[in-house]
Every structure is written in structure tokens, then in C-alpha cells.
Amino acid sequence: MWPEMNALVTNPTWIFLVMLLIILLAPIVLRRLRVPHIIGLILAGLLVGPNGLHVLDRDGSIVLFGQVGIYYIMFLAGLEMDMGSFRRHGRQGALFGGLTFAIPLLFGFAIGRWVLDLSTASSLLLSSLLSSHTLVTYPIVGRYGLGKHPSVVHAIVATAIASFGALLLLAIVVQGVRGGGSGWYWVRFAAGIAVYIVGVAYVFPKVGRWFLRRNEDAVTQFVFVLVLVFVSAFLASQVGLEGLLGAFLAGLVLNRIIPRGGPLMVRLEFVGNAIFVPYFLIGVGMIIDMHVLFGSTRTLWLAAVIITAAVVSKWLAAVVMQRLTGGRLEDRRMMFGLTNSHAAGALAIVMIATAPDVQLMDSQVLNATVLLILVSCIISSFETGRAARRLAMQTTETERNRGSYHGKCLTAYAYPQTVDTLTQLSIMIRNPHIADSLMGLAISMDDDPDAALRISGQHNLERARQIAAAADVKMSTMSRVSSNVASAIVHTMREVDAGEVILGLHEMADGQLAGKLGVVTQSILATTHREVLLVRLQMPPGTVRRIVVAVPPQAEYEVGFYKWLEHLCRIGEQTGQFMRFHTCGDTGYYIKEYLKQAHPSVRHEVRVEKGFGAMLIGLKDEVNADHLLVIISSRAGFISFTPAFNTLPSVLARNFSHTNIILLYPDQYGDPQETHSIFAPNGQSVTQRQLLFEEWLEKLRN
DSSP, X not given: OGGGSOOSOOOHHHHHHHHHHHHHHHHHHHHHTTOOHHHHHHHHHHHHSTXXXXXXXXXXXXXXXXXXXXXXXXXXXXXXXXXXXXHHHHHHHHHHHHHHHHHHHHHHHHHHHHTSOOOHHHHHHHHHHHHOOOOTTHHHXXXXXXXXXXXXXXXXXXXXHHHHHHXXXXXXXXXXXXXXXXXXXXXXXXXXXXXXXXXXXXXXXXXXXXXXXXXXXHHHHHHHHHHHXXXXXXXXXXXXXXXXXXXXXXXXXXXXXXXXXXXXHHHHHHXXXXXXXXXXXXXXXXXXXXXXXXXXXXXXXXXHHHHHHHHHHHHHHHHHHHHHHTXXXXXXXXXHHHHHOOSHHHHHHHHHHTSTTTOOSOHHHHHHHHHHHHHHHHHHHHHHXXXXXXXXXXXXXXXXXXXXXXXXXXXXXXXXXXXXXXXXXXXXXXXXXXXXXXXXXXXXXXXXXXXXXXXXXXXXXXXXXXXXXXXXXXXXXXXXXXXXXXXXXXXXXXXXXXXXXXXXXXXXXXXXXXXXXXXXHHHHHHHOOSEEEEEEOSSOXXXXXXXXXXOOTTGGGSXXXXXXXXXXXXXXXXXXXXXXXXXXXXXXXXXXXXXHHHOTTXXXXXXEESOHHHHHHHHTTTOOXXXXXXXXXXXXXXXXXXXXXXXXXXXXXXXXXXXXXXEEEOOOOSSOOOOOGGGOTTSOXXXXXXXXXXXXXXXXXX
């Protein structure tokens, strides 16, 4: 038989080459046959493995990389989960978790006791095997950008609950068979889990922020995150849980310090999807032994019963969930597709159940379980792919794809130490639906004798391009020579149709705020009425702990109100941080309504203050060094301008030199635009021209 022969390829170099060729070619070939790439990798593993053509052995390297792969799948599932969606859909996710755990549990026990004639302990282990599932098809969801969709969130939460319940049941049964299971043991078991979860949730974010703020090297950050993932997995195994649950928990707690769409997130996804996850899928295929199809009839009978029970019970759980929540057919298919695949959890359970010191299952059940893995992964891949395509078409809005605000996001670089933070901020606020949305600009003086500024500017632009490329974002760059920096920036904005410009906030040589706006900044504000962001970031924007926004009265009447609000919401969504808006008058109502309708996942609070000046004084004690303070300012002569803006730079220098600051001047130019009536408290729309006229009449009366 094939397993008794030596593998055709044993040289490490050739082994790795064969694996790379499989990862490269299998999806390409099977895509033409409309077979999901996940199934292609599993079938390729079956073909080249010890139970197929025996080109490769399932050696230690494949086992190791495969273990990393399943950890990676669970880690990315936690990392990509939108925490706002988790809070909104967590209860329904817990309900689905209970259904997708309990229904297969009952099916498994009933079939084990009264169909397969197994013992009570063996039937419980079979129930545990059917209740667990693995997010094998989650990469399909990621490719369609559906990580925030309610049905996906339900499935992810359900995975954590079902996996935890199945592995807990496994521990209870095995401990009982081995003669343990005293009351003191279970007390220590529960206490260990509680201490582990609380410890990871409290320590990892603090350590992560501290490390990422002090180390900007891409490789160092990537390795550090992997260390945290495997530390969490190791600690989970030490308290009696499965390591994949530890990887999932690591993804959840690191969620808010690794911005979605940022360079670090892109690197994590790229490496996982390119190497580790395919290794895991190929390794699963190598386990499958097709010879069982020609073996004993009992094995075929076991496989048929177990596969039928697993698929029907998971499908029934998705149907019940759909009926209870009023979901659509695509929601049911998505939940079923994500929760039907059995892989790592099922393998772990059946391996433990067949161990010499347990022996609650035999090799025939093991072979049947391997067939379950193959069939369930095939069904899940087709169902998830079909549901993902339909949901992606339904959730794509043409107007939103086109973007509410056209034009590039222009970033002007002056100093090397600000390139990283300014570029990361521009990646966050850019419109992701507009191609080629980033532009970097460096300006040198035409009287620079040795061209030092020009060379430094080119280095800054190259660094900015690298950062953007690491986030899979294209950045165009331009280097200009001019005798007037402000004029060069404004002319560039007009040439490239830039919707906003990001500049560094004026600082002194010692890094402290200057207490006044620089000449260049004042000139830019005077000559362009498009959005200007003056930025001073002392840490990467993805590592801030809270975003505090100070909004002047009547800001909702400015042309650029919803534009800057959209930009801040994008920062809030990608960082996952809590946003607190300090407003005056009715402005808070408009902010609440916009976030409710356009960005419901953003965690936020709106506070109404008595006046803008008093608001700034009160913020002095609220804003810490690891917060981001955003102040919405205004140019003189416009509706939201208040006398407090005259002394704003000096107030910032005196009271907020310790923190991160964005001083934002919104769009305040163009044809008057109506405030959307859906946001108006009285259902009426108000134009800017009408408000200016009323303000003029009020001055005449006074």
C-alpha cells in the first residue's frame, strides 16, 4: 500500500518547492473548474500525501506549519472582527453559538447511543466532535470584505462558544475516564480559565501599545505580534483549553491596536494567507485516507452516519437561527457555510479519544472522522463562496463606492520623523473607494545651494511610498521646487484635485508646540477653503487609546461638516477606539444621527457643553498622553467661527503639549449645500446662504 512506501521527495529544499508549487498552481487550476481554492489545496494534499501518490510525507515541518496555520485562521478571525459589530450582534452570536453547539450535541449523543451502539462516554465524545467546527472557509469571507457582516459575526462568536463547549466536554469526559475529576480539580480548572482570560485581556493590549509605539520596524512588529499569539495559545493549553481558542482570544484583545487596512494588518494577512493557512489545508488533505472507501462496510456505515448527522445538525442550527432573527437565505447559507466545516477541533477530539489511555473510539471512527473533514470542508467551501458573492453584491452601494467626496488626500512632508505617522493617518482617512487616492508632496526651495532639501524630500517620499505599499495602498508622489512653500502646496492641491491636505502642526526645535500657526499654514488657510489637517502625532495613530473631538457651535452648517465627520469615523473604525464628541447646541444631534446611519459600529459618546471656550479648558484634565485630541476649527468669517479660535494655538501649547493633536479646518467654500433633512431635528433643511443671511439680520438688530 502507498503508506508503506518511502516518499518520492525527501530533500528539504524539494519538499518546500513542491509545497510552494501546490500553493501556486492548485487554486489556479481548480478556479477554472469553479472549485473553491480551499478544496483545491485539500485535494492536492490528498493527492501528494502518504495516502495518495506519496510524493511527500506528512513530516514534522508540515505538522508545524499546519499548526501555525490553524492558529492563524483563528487569530485573523478575532483580529478582523469589528468590535462595534461584536457588541451589536454579540447576543445573537451567542444564541447561534448555543444552537450550533446544542443541536449537534443532541444529534451526536442520540446517534452514538441508539444507532451506533456506543457507550455513554463514547457517545458524549462523538457529540463533542459534531458540535465543534473550524473556520476553514473564513479566508473566503475575507476576500469579499464581509468581516463585519452580521451573519459572519454570528458565526465567529458561535465558533468561539461551540469550540469552547466541545473542548470543555472533552476534558470532562476524558478526565472521568482517567480517574480524575474531583471537585477540587474542577475548581482549579475554572479558576485557571478565568485568570487566563482576564490576564490576557488586561496585559496584552498594554504590552502591545507600549511595544508598537517604541518599535517602528516592520519585521520587529510582525514577529512581536506572532509571539503574543503563541504565548496566548500556550497559556490556553496550560489551563486545559485548546490552543486555537488562545489564538482567537489574542486576535480579539489585539484588535484595537492593529488598525484594519494598516501596514501591520496587511503583513499579517499576507503571510498567513500565502504560507501558513495553505500549509494547514494541505496537511488536512494528507491525513485523508481514501483506502477507507474500499475497506470494511462498518467504516463506510460510520462515515455515512457521522457525516449526515454533522451536516444536518449544523444546517438545522442555521435554519433555526435564521427563523428566530428574520434573516435572509444568504444569511443562513453564510452561517451554515462557516460553521459546517470540521478540521482542527474534530481531529483533536478524535486523536485524544483514540489515545491508549482513553480508548473510547477505534481506528474506524478515526477514518470516518477524516472523511467527515473532507466532505464538510467541500460543502462549506461551496456554501460560503456562494453566500459571500451574493451578500457582497447586496451590501455594495453604488453611491458609496463612488465616494461622497472626490479628490486625492494630499500629504505634505517636511521632516523625516513625521513621515510614518502622517502617512498612516492619510491611509486611514482616504476614501478607499477612489483609486489612486493618496498623494505625497515634498517641496524644496529654489535657492537651496547644495540641494539638501530636495534630497531629503525625495527620501521622505520614498519612505512614504514604502509605508503605503506595505498597506497595499498606492501612493503617488511629487517633488516640487519653489520659492514659496504655501503657494506650491496650494497649486498642487488644485492640479491634482486634492480634497484635503495633511500638514505637520508648527513646532519649535525642542518638539514643543510653538503657540502659533506658522506662516506657511496661515497662508494655506487663507488661499484654500478645502479641508486642512494640522497634525502632531507623538505615536502611531493606531495605538492611541481614545479619540476626543471638540466641535464648535453651528459646525453642522458648514459645507464640510459630513466630510470631516466621515474622516474621523474612518479613524474610529480602523483603530476600534472609543470616540467622545464634545459639542454645543444641536450639533451633537447631527453627529449622533450620522454615526447611527453611516457608521453604527463606531463606539462613541456625545456630550453637550455650554460653550466652546469652557469646553477646551475642561478637556485639559480629560485628555491624556495616549489620547488623540481632534479640534474642529474654522476660518474667520464663517458660520462656526468663534472668538476662542483667535487664541487656540497658544491654548494648545499651554495645555495640550503632552498629547496627540489634529487641528482640523473643514471645507468652507463652494455652493451652499443643504443639510440632509434626515439629520435635521425638525425634518427641515437649512442652506448655508439662509443662515448667513439670518446672521447678518441678527447683527443689524443688535
